[in-house]
Amino acid sequence: MSTLLHHLILSSAERHADRPAVSDGARTVSYAELAARVQTMAAGLAALGMRRSSRVAVFLPKSLETVGAFFATAMGGGIFVSVNPLLKAQQVAYILQDSGAELLVISADRLAVLANELAACPDLKTVVTVDAVPSTVPPRLRVVSLAELESAATSLVTPRTVDEDVVSIFYTSGSTGRPKGVVLSHRNMVAGAHSVASYLGNHPDDSVLAVLPLSFDYGFSQLSTCFHAGARVVLLNYLLPQDVLRAVAREHITGLAGVPPLWIQLAALEWPETAKTSLRYITNSGGKMPVATLQKLRQRLPQTRVFLMYGLTEAFRSTYLPPEMVDERPTSIGKAIPNAEILVVRPDGSECDPDEPGELVHRGALVAKGYWRDPERTAERFRPAPGQLPEVPLQEMAVWSGDTVQRDADGFLYFVGRHDEMIKTSGYRVSPTEVEEALYATQMVCGAVAFGLAHETLGQSIAVVVEANEGQAPDTEHLLAGCRRSLPPFMVPHVVVWEADLPRNPNGKLDRSGIIARLRPELEKHHGA
Structure with a gap:
């Protein structure tokens, strides 16, 4: 063992x-x-x-x-x-x-x-x-x-x-x-490998393409799950998304993990037939995959199983949506992975009712041991798990994610947003993720970040920074028209900023915090009244 x-x-x-x-x-x-x-x-x-x-x-x-x-x-x-x-x-x-x-x-x-x-x-x-x-x-x-x-x-x-x-x-x-x-x-890493390999169904005949940085827990997971299953991992340092598709075809890849910006790029490309036939599954984590992107991938890869997942480095992997539920629940992050329990709780630690937003709390073998040399932040994020028996003297620690989610009556989880990123406008709490989803649904943009600007009358107005799809000219009027078709008036962006190339962090995800920190002060000067 x-x-x-x-x-x-x-x-x-x-x-x-x-x-x-x-x-x-x-x-x-x-x-x-x-x-x-x-x-x-x-x-x-x-x-x-x-x-x-x-x-x-x-x-x-x-x-x-x-x-x-x-x-x-x-x-x-x-x-x-x-x-x-x-x-x-x-x-x-x-x-x-x-x-x-x-x-x-x-x-x-x-x-x-x-x-x-x-x-x-x-x-x-x-x-x-x-x-x-x-x-x-x-x-x-x-x-x-x-x-x-x-x-x-x-x-x-x-x-x-x-x-x-x-x-x-x-x-x-x-x-x-x-x-x-x-x-x-x-224990964290072995339990994670066992859990992920079990629901992905990894076996010795698999060939998994590792395109994500190995400094990213999701990227490293490609190694640990393959080694657990006796499968082959193919390492790829790529420059262009076409390089990924060529490698999938050349190496007869059966499994591919990606983050939303990569999937947006790959969904726009024509896939080689050999890639379509060999690829048994794909996975997404590191952010919500836009529904429009998911639909394109399902069209291009009709035989490929799609696993939508949620995880945080502090607990390696937390949830996944079974592939057979993807078409029915494309916006869900699923349920807890094997050997983990996911709780949705109020600020006092009591469990939320169905459809009530609350903080995601992860307990189980994958919970990390804290932050290196940082007891203060460790105490903020790693706290006793809710609902423990008072008779047990030593308390089990869970990771309190800082993410707001809600669980429906059938037990499926839906990501709402980060506690500190929620936009409070006109008396409403607005999820940046929901605004970004509407922007992606217009199929005019390949990158989007929504955030709040201090506003004298609204509390906050909604600003978005977007990157146009290749070959499309920025068109704010048409973009907002698309948003109005899918969002209530209070969620439609007030400010739209177009950028030619939105910065990504080293893990391939949009650098949300960097983008917001760079643009928010200047935008608030001109749009905060």
């Missing part, structure tokens, strides 16, 4: 030794080869000073070496920190400082870019380059190549590890502007 993260690979190596585990471009390794590589790398990291709970940062694009570094760290008792490869030098340095990373796995060219920032990372002692060691290295740091590490590896003395031990820190955007580190245990 797999109880630790690296057991997922070792167990599949025992059952499916010769089956393909990871494909990276022209390279494919079997489960037996991957297990051997991880063991060698773990021994090498230990020889360089990795000890129990040492933080090992990995700043690389998706590659076989990246995967090896994660699971080797886990095997050696360390804590891996996956750093998004799109981050800038100062952002990377902050994560290295905050996590207290002692080792860094990186490429020579990335090391050169980071060199000037590493002096501010006092805990960092050793750097492992996956290629050659550069001729000039940062002062005080020991720099070795991966080849040197592997050649010097001796037998690994595995530390005593249990499933409650910390295995990873995933950094996610914070409301204060600094990313926060979500602390995950072996």
